[in-house]
Amino acid sequence: MSLSSLFLGAASWKVPQACCKQLSTYVTKMRYLFELKEDDEICRKAQSSGRFYLFHSLAPLLQKSGNRYQVLPFRASELERILAKFGQDAQKIEHSVLIGCSDQHEAWFALDLALGNSHSSGSLQKSEMESELQGAFIDLRKALFQLNEKDASLISTAQALLRWHDCHQFCGKSGQPTQKNVAGSKRVCASSKMIYYPQMSPVVITLVSDGTRCLLARQSSFPKGMYSALSGFCDVGETVEESVRREVAEEVGLELDSLQYSASQHWSFPNSSLMIACHAAVRPGQTEIQVNLQELETAEWFSLEEVAAALKKKGPPASQQDGAIPFWLPPKMAIAHHLIQEWVQKQSSSSNLA
Numbered sequence: 566m567s568l569s570s571l572f573l574g575a576a577s578w579k580v581p582q583a584c585c586k587q588l589s590t591y592v593t594k595m596r597y598l599f600e601l602k603e604d605d606e607i608c609r610k611a612q613s614s615g616r617f618y619l620f621h622s623l624a625p626l627l628q629k630s631g632n633r634y635q636v637l638p639f640r641a642s643e644l645e646r647i648l649a650k651f652g653q654d655a656q657k658i659e660h661s662v663l664i665g666c667s668d669q670h671e672a673w674f675a676l677d678l679a680l681g682n683s684h685s686s687g688s689l690q691k692s693e694m695e696s697e698l699q700g701a702f703i704d705l706r707k708a709l710f711q712l713n714e715k716d717a718s719l720i721s722t723a724q725a726l727l728r729w730h731d732c733h734q735f736c737g738k739s740g741q742p743t744q745k746n747v748a749g750s751k752r753v754c755a756s757s758k759m760i761y762y763p764q765m766s767p768v769v770i771t772l773v774s775d776g777t778r779c780l781l782a783r784q785s786s787f788p789k790g791m792y793s794a795l796s797g798f799c800d801v802g803e804t805v806e807e808s809v810r811r812e813v814a815e816e817v818g819l820e821l822d823s824l825q826y827s828a829s830q831h832w833s834f835p836n837s838s839l840m841i842a843c844h845a846a847v848r849p850g851q852t853e854i855q856v857n858l859q860e861l862e863t864a865e866w867f868s869l870e871e872v873a874a875a876l877k878k879k880g881p882p883a884s885q886q887d888g889a890i891p892f893w894l895p896p897k898m899a900i901a902h903h904l905i906q907e908w909v910q911k912q913s914s915s916s917n918l919a
């Protein structure tokens with residue numbers, strides 16, 4: 566709804582034209598997903614004709630195909646047969662969470678076969694399950710970049726939701742168990758009446774430029790040789806702009822002159838974050854960095870040529886003769902890569918114009 570329509574007087578109110586129009590595939594799909602989240606009965610019915618993506622201790626079930634991975638969803642009837650084979654009750658399906666649906670309204674769910682198992686229900690052996698399911702449970706950190714973009718996004722969402730439910734089984738106020746709704750879009754405590762919704766932590770990621778160079782940094786936990794844009798969790802009460810300015814000041818001791826929003830991304834590691842990516846410029850002539858060694862291993866200015874050359878490389882380069890690893894950048898699927906690519910394109914087009 567636009568702001569102006571909020572202030573329309575009652576006398577000028579009309580039935581919106583859109584009511585008479587056929588709704589688009591996208592709109593009907595979003596409305597259907599909303600219904601599944603709100604209505605337990607409709608969602609339970611959707612499970613019987615839906616598809617299930619399986620996990621084991623938060624590792625997704627995947628199939629190797631060349632040097633890529635593929636997802637391996639199962640229908641409810643197949644899943645019930647598999648659960649029975651492993652001595653599990655079909656009620657385990659109640660632990661599944663809604664992760665999306667197709668344009669034809671086939672609902673998709675994720676279920677972790679290992680989480681939430683009581684000792685009496687019998688522990689499911691991972692290797693036995695893998696051979697029965699004809700796939701392997703792969704750590705998402707290893708598999709994410711070898712999935713296609715759509716599946717990577719679906720599997721990350723699924724893992725984030727499954728992790729959130731696993732960590733929020735008790736109410737923080739009453740200490741009593743919480744119950745999920747069928748879709749898994751919330752958990753409720755019957756005792757305190759508290760409602761818990763799946764959480765994401767907002768994180769800002771900023772590519773700082775001085776007009777000709779950009780600033781890239783390394784944390785000691787990064788793979789050897791990899792540099793990325795500056796990042797940091799937003800503090801409570803901050804705007805995105807305040808978080809960006811504070812993080813840059815904290816990590817490299819620079820003050821920003823301007824900043825511009827670029828894009829956002831859901832990021833699963835180590836927990837669910839909403840990455841908010843911005844470009845920023847430092848005040849003219851103020852480029853001397855003072856690295857906060859508690860947060861970063863190092864930070865350096867890189868020229869357009871250096872960054873453009875690094876963007877062309879795929880993955881970590883082999884180490885040089887002296888054992889050093891040449892500098893490289895995060896993979897395509899990471900929003901840091903997108904920011905850096907955007908900066909290179911902008912710089913290249915402005916240097917072509919000059």
Ligand SMILES: NC(=O)C1=CN([C@@H]2O[C@H](COP(=O)(O)OP(=O)(O)OC[C@H]3O[C@@H](n4cnc5c(N)ncnc54)[C@H](O)[C@@H]3O)[C@@H](O)[C@H]2O)C=CC1
Binds near residue numbers: 768902
């Ligand atoms: N997708 C991408 O391209 C990139 C993603 N990232 C992600 O951004 C996140 C934040 O980046 P950092 O520079 O490490 O953040 P940071 O600079 O805020 O430092 C991390 C520290 O912040 C504190 N912290 C405050 N709030 C927190 C919260 N809600 N959860 C966890 N720790 C919190 C902890 O002490 C933690 O050790 C990381 O999880 C990282 O995986 C970082 C760079 C690129």
Ligand SMILES: [Mg+2]
Binds near residue numbers: 795796797816860
């Ligand atoms: Mg940081």
